[in-house]
Amino acid sequence: MDSLVSVIIPAYNSENTIKRCIQSVINQSYKNLEVIVLNDCSSDKTIEVVKTIDDSRIKLINLEKNMGVSYCRNKGKKLAKGEYIQFIDSDDYVELEMLKEVITFIEDNDLDVCIFGMNVIYEKYKREYSINCKEQLKSSVGNKTEAFRILLNSGLLNATWNKIYKRKIIENIEYPEFTSGEDLQFNLETFLITDNFGIINKAYYNYIQYNPQSLSHCFIANNEDRCNILEKYYADLFKKYDLKTEDDLNFLKKMRDIDKLGFISNMYRKGSDFSFHAKKLLVLRLQSDEFKNITRNDGLNYTLMKILKFKIFACFKVAIFTCLFFFGKRLRNFLFFLKSKFSK
Template sequence: MAFFSVIIPLYNKENHIQDTLRSVLNQSFQDFEVLIIEDCSTDNSRIKAESVISDKIIIIQHKENQGLSASRNTGILNANSDYLAFLDADDIWDEKYLAKIFELTQNFPKAHLFATNYVEVYSKKVTISPSTNLKKFDSDGIVPDFFESNLYQNIYCPSSLCVKKEVFEKIGGYDNTINYGEDVDFNIRANYLFKLAYSNSALVNNIMYSENKITNSSLKNKKITNFTYYEPLAKTNKSLKMYLDINRYMMALNYKRQNDLVNWKMLKNSIHKNPDISGLNNKQRILLELPTLVLQLISKIKLILLKLGIKISSF
């Protein structure tokens, strides 16, 4: 049995899947299997994946398109390993990524979640290192408070996370009904119960400009995390409460930009009025009230700056 099962959901990533697979096959740590979950792509994704020859690769074909969460769950059900490493079909691993994750599993046996830092790639020339709330974390270790560390920006991306299989046996898989921001819901459930071993080494390129990336997607007819469901847990966990409200804020802004005022108002009104409890600053509260056209203009300016390698945020 391989030490890692690498799970790659594949849907319409014909321009990226070959490079993604090569980054896996070029790992310095070679004890792994690769499960590609082909989710009925309408382009040449499967053909491109099949052109990368390796006896480590297994392609599992869905009979109908089921979405990202269902594809990950198919991978989980078919994985033969105890450690499941997730990789989006457009992201790239550094050759030392799995070696570092293996090291974390050996050095921190009480952990069930394992991850590394990453960089965001906005073009072939523009790469930005995320600015997170994880302080004084220069060496590998257990993250003391996942929710506090992720208030500003995620300390790991979906492609830099590895999960011990028994986590899914305890909390279940990804929620198949959520089709926008699927990882938020899973991160809450997983990190509330289990320890995260983390390396600040940036060993994953998170490609931000590819086809059907969430950053390019509309919220229309999409279902997001039910933040209210987790409020009972947040009553005794201050940082979780802030995490819920910060994510409400970000989703509310997205709804407002897309002129969905019903969902914008619902999420905005769910954010706690006390900034010491919600974690929202004055700038964020002002942004929530700006007209849709102004928010759309700000988004366009931010996109222009990103292409120049400049990232601004309200945090």
């Protein structure tokens, strides 16, 4: 077991986190690796921080303009020389035994992809929880349909950073130029190509949640197109893995429902270009039987709907307080005038 592993790290304004991220890789007990850091035209001291780390396995690539995470990952994949590839975000870090244990598992079982668990960490609030599979499994042993069903329901499918891939499997797959959902599409394409995967029920990846500028908080352009593309990939995968039980179809319906609610919620995010009239029409759609059925059929969607209604209420509340702010002074002066007039 001495195969080269290429670890690809896109970095944008990561001066506070990039050192921890890189050190968690170069300090692995598995030593045969290269670290490809793609600086996406950062305006802070990301470059300077990376250059302070003295390790010949680090390759720093500086982009002349900001291209986005998908471009960085695609470029890193083309530059990679390893037999295996892992993608890591510059905010995050990994456990020190990850590569040794995952590469051993891959090579002992001749796998194309290995999936593992993650720790979701809210550093600001000092809280964390783990997302993991209940059991270790290999799709080559037993029923591939059941193996993929377990992966679907584990919560581990979407991200690419909790996986290690054989390079030859993904060399012709490109990250799409989405601002959200690009990881999921990449994985859906991967599992259409190969059904030879395994899951290790250990959390090796530490996913840090704290950035208020995260894309998850910002408006996503062309979100409906993205949802339609992902739905097509889901349909193809369900056909490939012969997923057709009632539970399987309910899972697919749940994904569609969440996409619908996500599309609506997206209209209220920072940077949204939807007009007030469009949002007003949205309020009417919320009263339709279609969305009432969504909220009745799924507890998670019900919670999302409550959040969405709160956002709409907050929107009107802001408008009311804005009016009070502008007319408050005039109203107060008028009341003082009446008081002074009738007190004489």
